[in-house]
Amino acid sequence: MTTVSSGNRRVAIIGGGIAGIAAASALAKYDFHVSLYEARNQFGGRAGSYHDQSSGEEIDNCQHVNMACCTNLKKLSSDLGFQDCFETEKQLHFVAPDGAITSFRESWLPAPLHLTLSFLRLPYLSFREKRLFGLAVKALSRTPVENLRGRHFADWLREHKQTDALIKRVWEVVLVSALSESLERIDAAYAQKVFVDGFLANREGWRVEIPTESLDDLYSKRAAQALQRAGVQVHQEHRLRELRCEENSVRSAYFANEQTAVADEYMLAVPHHQVPKLLPAEFHQHATVQAIQRIETAPITSVHLWLDRKITPLPHAVLVDRLSQWMFARRADPQEIKDGIFRYQVVMSASRSLSGLSQEEVVERVFNELAEIWSDAADAKMVHSRVITEKRAVFSVTPGIDELRPQQQSFIPNLQFAGDWTQTGWPATMEGAARSGYLAAENILRKHGIQDSILEADLPKARLSRWLFGLKTVSDYGQE
């Protein structure tokens, strides 16, 4: 690691989500004077928890999971000291439309064939459909990304003769939860990314990692402690009102509590829809700001259920061709053992179809689906329920999205943008957020003559995957 000389190295990062935390953690290693300002009284942003008054419990706004291909999120967890707070699921349990459960796991075959045997065993697809799917995956991964960017993925699927059953039971199941968007609205380049990075490039990429502690414990409490230990000044309840600029340079950050921060470098790590109002009016017509305003969003709904019995021994289930997409059993904790209440969470991404329903109706529909699958659920008494819909959960990976996402280096020389919505090549994920923070931090290092790379490399691409699917060893973002 290179040490920078003193002077000109005060950095003010605004927004304490994963992007801001990643940037702060990276820069603190280089002796920058880093201050992190967060509007709320907790860090973590969208990866956060709520206090549920009825149960008196902290519950995550939504179960957050990541795949093992998320190398930068892993690096961040390790830097913050909680890399051990995740369980890796080496098999996924799929519930077919008729309720039959199939476990999906790796075989001894090398990538990209490691999941083929499990796929061939799926009972709810015909052999012809499995073949059609295999051909489509091959075509998708071999198509140069430039030929996919800007295309509607639903059109691509129809061109590649995918049946309604395949679309509903495979493509939707994987992509709607990975990209949090409906197939009709997905840019084909992002569908390719999910399949290549998650399922084809490396045999570990697809493994799902689930936190064993609440999001608040990880990305707020533990993150704040680790950053403070590293010398970062952390400030909660500091809502930025505006950045004040002179001569095309940010001079100060002015907060709603009337405090002002002065730094040499500034980073806006807030959600994209907050950005325009925090910039001086003179920049509102700038092409980048106009583009940011055209980025669309998608909702995610999670239904939290407190039941009087265990409904399944499975820790999670992927529900195929139903309203409910994923079911997670909350990890056993002392509280659960004491009160005999079992906690489940059902997640529905791109949940626009629920907008006309009351919370009671959403709970009823979800609960009925669980009861159709598990007889113990049908007999269970619901002690409590809570529905949380994040209306702007993620930015939508609509066709053409890459033209709207800005680089981390903004049009103001001493201002970086960070956040999952900036140019990272990744969809709206914690991994994308961590990458954006690291890329923004790298830009600041470069200005100080430090060429170190902060971004973690992708998982290596298996030899057979490169040969069969023409995968490059170097990604579009230049990493091995």
Ligand SMILES: Cc1cc2nc3c(=O)[nH]c(=O)nc-3n(C[C@H](O)[C@H](O)[C@H](O)COP(=O)(O)OP(=O)(O)OC[C@H]3O[C@@H](n4cnc5c(N)ncnc54)[C@H](O)[C@@H]3O)c2cc1C
């Ligand atoms: C319901 C839901 C489920 C999800 N599930 C997953 C999942 O399973 N896996 C996955 O990888 N990703 C998931 N995501 C996406 C993931 O949470 C986000 O991509 C990631 O957390 C974004 O981090 P960020 O730092 O870019 O932005 P944010 O988390 O939005 O952080 C921005 C921060 O800026 C703060 N802020 C805003 N305005 C100001 C201001 N004026 N002054 C100071 N601070 C301000 C906010 O309070 C916030 O803390 C999910 C998101 C949601 C909402």
